[in-house]
Amino acid sequence: MTFKTHKLACLLVVSPLFLAGCNLAPDYQKPDAAIPTALPKGEAYDKAYQQGANGKSAAQVPWQHFVQDTRLQKVIALALANNRDLAQTVADVAAARATYKGEYADQFPEIDAGVSGTREKSSDGQISSSYEATLGLSSYEIDLFGKARNMTKMELETYLSSAETARAAKITLIGETATAWLTLAADKSLLKLAQDTAASAQKTMAISKKRLELGVDSRVDLSSAETTYQSARADVASYQTQVAQDINALNLLVGQSLDAALLPGNLPTDGGWLAQVPAGISSKVLLERPDVLAAEHTLKAANADIGVARAAYFPTLSLTASGGLASSALSDLFSGGASHIWSVAPSATLPIFDWGANSAEVAYTKAERDKDIAAYQYTLQTAFQETADALARRGTIEEQLSAQRALVSAAQKSYDLYFKRYKAGIDSFEDALTYQRTLYSAQQTLISTRLTELSNRVTLYRVLGGGLAGTKDEKPVSQ
Template sequence: MFHHKNFFRLSVVSLSMLLAGCISLDPDYQRPAAPVPKTWPSQGANADAKAVLTDWQHVLADPRLNQVVQRAVVSNRDLQESIADIEAARALYGEERASLFPTVDAELTQTRARSSSGAISSSAEADGAVSSFELDLFGRNRSLARAAKETWLASEATAQNTRITLVSETTTAWITLAADNSNLALAQQTMASAADTLRITQLQLNEGTAAAGDVSSAMSTYQQARATVASDKTQVAQDINALNLLVGDTVPANLLPGTIESLSPQAIAIVPAGVSSDVLLRRPDVIEAEHNLKSENADIGAARANFFPTISLTGSAGVGSSSLSNLFSHGANVWSFAPSITLPLFTGGSNLAQLHYAEAEKKGLIAAYEKAIQTAFEDVANALARRSTLNEQMDAQVQAVAAAQRSYDLARRSYEVGTGDYLTVLTDQRTLWSSQLNLVALQQTDFENRITLWESLGGGLK
């Protein structure tokens, strides 16, 4: 037979759970309009541009670079810290959400006693208690739980942004190492050429066909190249150290790049960008800003709820029996219920100040969200602007290097046969070296621009 007291006792708990969150005082959330044009400067939206590469594995075509980035994603300490932050935020959300439900404790005790006549008696008692539980009549606890959830989701977006940034920085470090390998190779070639020219000039001085000043100039060029070789060796070693730090482990030598000229032109794919600027709403930093905004929106609901009464419940229920064997069969049912109501009559303006503070914070976060979108738009626009001029500049620099090489070869041959002067040789050699360095820098910029464009679009479309 079902006892009416048991029914009432269960109804108290059920009612408290049903009342939780029946009202929400959160403001209706409306996503702020993106304060940027729909299309990029000088580019229209392309409805056919749907085959956008999605992740770095598809963008980084060089297998060595791909493996290096994979190691970084696994071992980088900054990324591990971001993941730990996600776990901490998730735990805090769980803690806030737990406040929506009562805590029920159960305890079983048994007592034995001897009377003056020597008889032994025993009794057992089972108690169940609901700890102090606040009825969420005006949604305060649910607002706080929603705020905690949005903070957790923001931390996930932060980790995703850290991951994308890590991919970009690791790729850039790998490309920088390749460029500095090229600079070192050029310095070594220039030093070897200067040493050869110095030897020829000294022979000509001994034969009386060269001036002492030519030997001094040749020696100066050789020593400058020698110093540059030493400096470039240091830079290459530091590049490797920087790459190891990003990866979080020592990168094997077989995964390091050679010179930048040795890389395939498609070592890093070009991500198509003929899409609407709405894609920026998928960037992790923009998503993070929006979750922060939603969290503050929920905090406003909690601040509003502070103006209303809070009702806390404390309940207990149990049965007592003289025998453990029939504890629940024939025991006496006991229950108690104690409500506690708190009215926010005099708060010295504290609740109003908290509400105004939350509303002001929301205004600031709206501005931060809009700024995140504008910054994202600028990143993509700048990357596209550089992309549009790189090919022409690269072609011009290749032609400039070829012309400088021809001029230097002619000047050197003329000097060796005695029909030219050393000043022309020296000038043409320095021009060639400078042109080669500029070409290496452009090749580095080309690869870096590709990964920057991928990063600026939020790691590709999904």
């Protein structure tokens, strides 16, 4: 075989790889955000923007800095390491990345090497042998119109979407774990309050019984005292159940039974377990939320899918080619005595009549792209609504806490006053009982409000994209 023949064969194999310059996917245009450029302002929101420090956004604050209680930090770390639901999501990311890498590899020809030999006897009794060593490719589809590249792009964006979904799942798990831990602390506080109230009511009931024996009180007073005692006693049993269920919920989130040393005590009065969350005015921070980024990657995948569907209108060109050595003796195959062999077999297919199948597929991919545009915008609108709600709660919760503390203080003073008047025989026990019930209810509401305040910090941190700053998997890797 001459040098020119070898050159021609190489060109036939290699040159089609450089012909793939046409891309039929539409140019990607980022959709309108469909949300205001600024987060809400007004009486309910203004105080929310006055908190936080250092001018950082929530997304720039690592969760280890936001969570300031070392026990809760350890619990969240255990949840991120062991939560089985999160493990499923992470496995989905690994599967999506493997699919993308497989699709990426399909863009290039697969080169195979082979050695074969035959030995046969003809009808005249002659025995012949032949041996071949070849290197070649089989049925490689040349990407003239960007089909393979768009399929690879689609799988890449699908992988990136799943990676962002996993990041969102981690942020959600951090928030759920913190909230469950705080709820346990609140229920422990409510349990202790119920136990203290039951103990106080039992003492009051004993006083009423003695006064009844002395003829000072009536059975109505004793029955009223017993009502408060039994009510608190029922609350004790209810909160004991709730505390046990809270621990079970935490164990599920963490993926193992927690050591008692990692469980909280009663809720703090100062909210010191969590840092204040910085909140800026611009809504652009929402564009970097993992769930929003996941929706955009899904949209980009749908955009690439249109290019795949459009490529079906055009011819496909496949190539099978091989080259190598052949000899009648195996010993001569690699020792210079063999002959050079080669083959090139291109094939082309052009769609003519498909009865509208290609048009239907293109229309379908465009409709899917339009649906993903709406999904992206709805995800942003949902993020805006979640953030606005959290900011409204943050802007008013301190006033509510202040009022509730004042109500507890006033109810405590009223109960102490009327109980002293009851013991002095000035008033009936009904008056003292009314204020005792008011005090108990106000104390329960104060605990619930303190939980609301702390939970709101967690929610605001989450909806503003906080949770993963400074971690190794802060952003998914595209290659």
